[in-house]
Amino acid sequence: MSQQPAIVILSDKARPLADIIAAALGGSVHGLSRRVGVADVRFEDTGAHLAELFAAGRPIVALMAAGAVIRLIAPHLSDKTGEPPVISVAEDGSAVVPLLGGHHGANDMARKIAGLTGGMAAVTTAGDVRFGIALDAPPEGFSLANPQAAKQAMADLVGGAAARLEGEAPWLSQARLPLSDEGAVVLMTSDRDVAAPADGLLYHPKTLALGIGCERGCDADEAWDLAMETLKAAGLSPASVGVVVSLDVKADEAAVHAVAERLGCPARFFDAATLEAETPRLAHPSDVVFAEVGCHGVSEGAALAAVGASGALVQAKRKTRRATCAIACAAQPFTPTHLPGRGRGKLYVVGIGPGSDGWRSPEVSDLVRASTDLVGYSLYLDLLGPLARGKTRHDFDLGKEEARVRHAMELAGEGRDVALVCSGDAGIYAMATLVFELLDKAEGEEGLSDGARRIAIQCSPGISALQGAAARAGAPLGHDFCTISLSDLLTPWEDIQRRLKAAAEGDFVIAFYNPVSMKRRTQLAYARDRLLEHRPADTPVILATNLGRPGELVRVVPLGSLDVDDVDMLTVVIVGSSNTTTVRTGDGRQWVYTPRGYARKQGSAMTRQGSGQAIAGAAE
Template sequence: MVLSPARRIDVLDNVAAGAVVLCLNAAGLQTAKDLKQALPGASLWGREGRIAAADVDRLYADTAETLRDLYRQGTPMVAVMSTGIVLRTLAPLLVEKRLEPPVVAVSSDGAFAVPLLGGHRGANRLAQAIAEASFGFAAITTAGDVSLGVALDEPPFGWTVANPERAKDVAAALLNGDEVGLEADSGDISWLEPAGFTSGAPVGVRVTHSSLTSDASLVLNPPTLTLGVGCERGCDGAELAQLVNATLVQENISKNSIACVASIDVKSDEAAILDLAQNLGVPARFFTPTELENFAPHLQNPSDIVFAEVGCHGVAEGAALAASAGGTLLVAKHKSRRATCAVGLNPQGVKPLSVGKGRGRLFVLGIGPGTDAWRTPKVTNLISQVSDVVGYGFYLDLIEDLIKGKTRHTSILSEEEARVRQALELAAEGKDVALISSGDIGIYAMATLVFELLDRENREDWNRLYIQVEPGISAFQAAAARIGAPVGHDFCLISLSDLLTPWDVIERRLKAAAQGGFVVSFYNPVSKRRRTQLAQARDILLTHRRPDTPVVLARQLGRADEKIDVITLAELTPDHADMLTLVMVGGEDTRLIERGQNRWVYTPRGYGGKMDTNLNGAKRVP
């Protein structure tokens, strides 16, 4: 199974996001990897003992227990294994079909995708998408899908079934050849046409944005409404939510038809608005004052006071109209003490991600030293969510498989500020952006520069961004793990680059580290232009450190040409390192031991002399 980027699966909802692709053995590994790449937000789990940890995001020990745990958690599953294994394992748990997560079994070669459970909760659609991407077949047996060509209780993305218990009876009537009528007051109903509804027949399916508390027909709510809101800064979220709920009840509007919450861009970080959108399960979209002012002639309640404050004559009504993209104002402004809301209508449907812009999100991510096994699942998941990635080209090449289809923004290594600034600008445009660095992005990397620019420039559009920093395994941690446990006691990190920090400051810190007896890890030890700093650092440490103190040289950690050496402090010269090398100098108690064919470096926990006394009855003599 080989997927081209052009055939990536796009299920347009959360069926794939959060799904787990389970691989049982090496025979299905390539298919499982392809599926992970095709399913946005999915993670890949492999059977321990059969799959290498480096090939997957996570290993699992017991197949049956893992399948049952994921089922109980409601996690969508794509199992690259036989249908018999999956069904026999999950059979005792099957009780209520409307609570089943999507479960799809896929053959090891990707030729067949079989929706086993949760067919109308996304499994049928998932199987069809997998089959399309793999040029295979989806073995769908659900009567409605096969005979009617449509699943009444699984409408398109954005639609909601108000009373799903009625779907079975309506589908049965259609399958029996009975005449069933369809009534719609809004929404694109072309997807329902294959079912064969009869004009003038008793209504069996009603498509409406109205709130119908009791109806004998199947009620479908289309995404045709926009909820425009405004509020004072720091407005209580409960007040805004109460205003919206009261308005919807008064106007007999179903919240299920709201496609997005919309407001002015200065409110893109307003907690009350963001919480409202999250609770409604829809995107929050934002517009500039100029964009909202374009709708001033269509407002029912224009306000000069609002114009003086924010630059447009109406926020709630203007946002509702702007987000409806050519629609009309269905409900004029309602207000409470500190909030306002209005409702727009576009009978053809609203595509929320195509109007306005979202609250920009910047994920500041460390991808670890370079191997997939050292990258956290959280970082992998966040990378899958973004549209743009910013970083030094070499670092982005390390995760090339993760960023296919995303917009790459690269620059040379020394242009750190330009990369950070670009990441902030892209996020300020409303995009989801990942700023990438190898190792840990908070250690001698770009996370600090993000907040330095925020502090220095104090730009309103940057200040409203959502920013999240996620750590990666740093070079010093990876080096320590490779050679034993040298940082088991107190340690420090020092960069020897004097491009940003004056050498006299670095020298002062070196002297303090030497006197303190710390294990010291040197970042940026040597470059083509800087050839003296490592030797100077060595000499300073030797004033308080034995000449035979172990020094770990770790180069290209986690990559194909990784190399780990151990020398003594007296032997250390600038020729031993470059910008890809982590130099770790042992502390006053650090030891090198040789056991069998292994060489290990460690630093005892507590005072080394005391440990020697406990173990050997005599203190170590330096």
């Protein structure tokens, strides 16, 4: 299953069962906002949300009536080969109905859910009912070479034909298939590069480990061409490669990952000591390689380490100017849950906004779900709520920023998938910059480990405090603006003063971060006094506290009346420019905005509207 299932509920009554299903399937709970108090994801419109999930290929487990799910999904049906699993579950768990994607995992998911609830999985797919198997949906570790032939093969078997097995495949031999040595429907399994049988199906077991060694910066096409030539020389099918493997110092080598991506399999890595232990089994040990990296062979050694003692080298090392490649065969297929070595660790640097799920991007939520470990200030991790369920937490106090980031990077260096959780946007006065600063200074005694320097990094944006405050107050950032942190812990006060002066003279709207602290009370007052030298005393100032959280408070005060005691550490302060103004709507609410001058622009909508009114008045 490539994506995590969405467990959709319409009321809190269904929540206990949804939690059980989500935990078992590794999914997340999606709840209707007006009826569900807490959920990983909340939505306003059930039909629109189901359509969005379906279009994204996300497996759907809906604790809803089957008829309702059918009516909501039906307008979006198109190509059955690309449809994700859609399952309807009775709220008491008594019935589990796979509606779509039976051969894409829905039937298996339905059976698993029924096992949890004690209910009945209403599987209706002919092959599953008759034989307990779907020929077009082989288990993990196998791929079907000719899926277009599966429908006819299953129809022939349902019609009374017998099957003939060629090769090893317990999942086929143990099914309720009608087997015969003279069977007309051939079910073949092979790691060889052979043609599919004319009257049957060809399955490739993912038993091959493709080892790669290469120079730093090796061209990806060179590595790919060598991999294909090596497979061809051995007569092996690329579809049977279950893993691409190499030495751990190649964990960040683009060419290795490019080959794995094109083969559709994971890349895994071993340390030099593990590869050196394979020296007795190498076909071409090299003292030159040992002197360079600490083992006598990279491509052969990695391939052999991947398949273990029960596997064997099936294609010795071949090489080009900058790369080497070898292949070993394992006794059993590789599967996502049974992989050798260690993957390249991932660090997701995520901004969760103010913390509420409504202000957290779907991408950030997906990255948190994909993580094994969460690192962050305790409050930020708490704000994730159910999204943090099942993750290993690494809590840090405020003031431990470098230790927090270093710990996250070292965890990723061990091959884990780590989310470094920040409030607001991770790149605005937050931890993303420290990640890259540590990488930039990675060498030396205080530097990062080798593994931490080779991690994959992904930054995902969040709603910043200034964006949240601006949206709540209106449109104060409608024209040029800047942000200034008033904390002098990391920036000399003299530098802050210089930036304040420049921003004041430039008439920027200014968002102040870290305006005050328990011990620091004078900087905001200084900023207010300097700004009053350049803009009117009635300039609107927005004070936004606890944005997007319980206790949210947004106030608008004149610059001349700004009181430092009205501001705390959870408040962002936005000071308007000399052009920033306010307007009241019919409900009496005051809004703040900074005009860009649209009304003055020749041919603008506002100008045309005014002209139209004038013409209409003249005509009357």
